[in-house]
Amino acid sequence: MNSFLSRRAFVAASAVAVAAPAIIGRAQAATTLKISTSYPNDPKFSTARIWYDLFVPRLQAATGGAVTTQFFPDNQLGQEADVANQVKLGVVDAMLVGASIWTNLVPEFGVFDLGFLFQDYDHLLRATATPAGAGLQQLLVEKAGTHFPAWGRNIGAxxxxxxxxxxxxxxxxxxxxxxxxxxxxxxxxxxxxxxxxxxxxxxxxxxxxxxxxxxxxxxxxxxxxxxxxxxxxxxxxxxxxxTPFGAFVSDRTLKRLPTDQRDGLLRAVREATDDWFKRAATAENDAVEELxxxxxxxxxxxxxxxxxxxxxxxxxxxxxxxxxxxxxxxxxxxxxx
The missing domain is CATH 3.40.190.170 (Bacterial extracellular solute-binding protein, family 7)
Known part of the structure; x- marks a missing residue:
């Protein structure tokens, strides 16, 4: 009897020993976020692709590789309006898009679609740096379950x-x-x-x-x-x-992440957006010359x-x-x- 129990104990212990590395591996596996955009996958002239390339190394540094991403350009996950709803639901983790698409969920965002409102993108940045900008960001969370961590810009008007x-x-x-x-x-x-x-x-x-x-x-x-x-x-x-442009991140996604990963993700978004803002005017001029x-x-x-x-x-x-x-x-x- 004791021999039988010993064999059972040995088998059980062996099973735990074999399973442990798999369990630890799963615990340490990186969280992979789905990032969607309607923009083309052009590393030179696509606003979304350029922003994404600036973002990835910053995310790696900010999270120590604990958070990675999959990039889905060219409407691979659906048209913008559909993806916006998927971001709200947390099915898609983030989308790279102009602010206009959120008007259906947050009518106040229609303000950015008013013609000739801003003199240029620097004017947009000055206006959105006010409490009015913070108020619109909060409305986006409340009505669309989505965060807009940093006010960015398209390559051009x-x-x-x-x-x-x-x-x-x-x-x-x-x-x-x-x-x-x-x-x-x-x-x-x-x-x-x-x-x-x-x-x-x-x-x-x-x-x-x-x-x-x-x-x-x-x-x-x-x-x-x-x-x-x-x-x-x-x-x-x-x-x-x-048009303001940037990463719109699902509130549900942020709530699923541990605090350090969430903070790292948001920091990477802000840094990539700031960097992109400084580069965009040159990219716009280059695009016109190529046209x-x-x-x-x-x-x-x-x-x-x-x-x-x-x-x-x-x-x-x-x-x-x-x-x-x-x-x-x-x-x-x-x-x-």
């Missing part, structure tokens, strides 16, 4: 690339311009004089090819990396919208005429969305003469 030339609002009449599926972007483009045509990012290329749209609005590097210039050949500096080599003509336009038509939208939006008024006030208070 949104401009038009079209199949026709224009200089003033009257020149856009009757022309279908793809715009972001956001109420304020749509209204901005309409007030500029065009037939605003909301369309998902993944549908733009074929829309241009098929003649469903006559042009679209986006930043120059995205236009370049997505090859929209292959059909539309006239780029016009409208600079009508300066020229692709046969794209680059023009200015009468921005004052467009701004005059769009500016009344600011106060109208503040009336219908009172939570956005502090940011509009901050914008006006931080303007440079």
């Amino acid at each position: 949104r401009n038009f690339i079209t199949k026709f030339a224009f200089n003033e609002p009257a020149d856009l009449a009757g022309h279908k311009i793809r715009c972001l599926p956001s109420p304020m972007v749509t209204e901005t483009v309409r007030l500029m004089g065009a037939a605003a045509t909301p369309m998902a990012f993944g549908e733009i290329y074929t829309g241009l090819q098929a003649g469903v749209i006559d042009g679209m609005e986006h930043d120059a590097p995205t236009i370049l990396s997505a090859k929209f210039y292959e059909t539309a050949k006239i780029f016009t500096y409208t600079r009508h919208i300066h 020229k080599t692709k046969g794209v003509a680059v023009h200015d336009c009468d921005r004052a005429a467009f701004r005059e038509r769009v500016q009344p939208l600011w106060d109208k939006f503040a009336e219908t969305t009172p939570g956005a008024k502090p940011m509009i006030d901050a914008v006006r208070a931080t303007e440079k003469a």
Whole structure:
């Protein structure tokens, strides 16, 4: 009997000894986060890919390799609106995107889609550094279960690339311009004089090819990396919208992480965003120069005429969305003469 028990004890002890390394291995295994973006996987001119490449080594340093990531560019996990909901639910851990997509969940974020609101991206940074910016970040957590740890920027302002030339609002009449599926972007483009045509990012290329749209609005590097210039050949500096861009991180994901990993992740996000902000202007200029080599003509336009038509939208939006008024006030208070 004792011999039998001894054999059983030996077998049990052996099983524990074999299992222990596996258990320890699982405990020490890195947490892998899914990061989604609609942007192309272009290391030179894709805002998301450039930001991601700046972020990865910082995350490694900040977490000691305890947190790693998988990158899903080109809408691999779905269209932006669907992924935003997945971030809210914690199915996707983070997405790299402009602020506009959050308007459906947080209407106050529509303030960033108001045409000609910011003079440039430095103006955006000054305005969002106020309590109004912190208030919008808190609303995003409360309404969308998502954190925006650092105010970043796209490579450039949104401009038009079209199949026709224009200089003033009257020149856009009757022309279908793809715009972001956001109420304020749509209204901005309409007030500029065009037939605003909301369309998902993944549908733009074929829309241009098929003649469903006559042009679209986006930043120059995205236009370049997505090859929209292959059909539309006239780029016009409208600079009508300066969109915040960055990493939007699921609140559920942050709550799942140990405190040290969470703090390390947020620190890496902020550092990568700050670094990217400093580099972006050069990347924008490089993209415009490369568009020229692709046969794209680059023009200015009468921005004052467009701004005059769009500016009344600011106060109208503040009336219908009172939570956005502090940011509009901050914008006006931080303007440079």
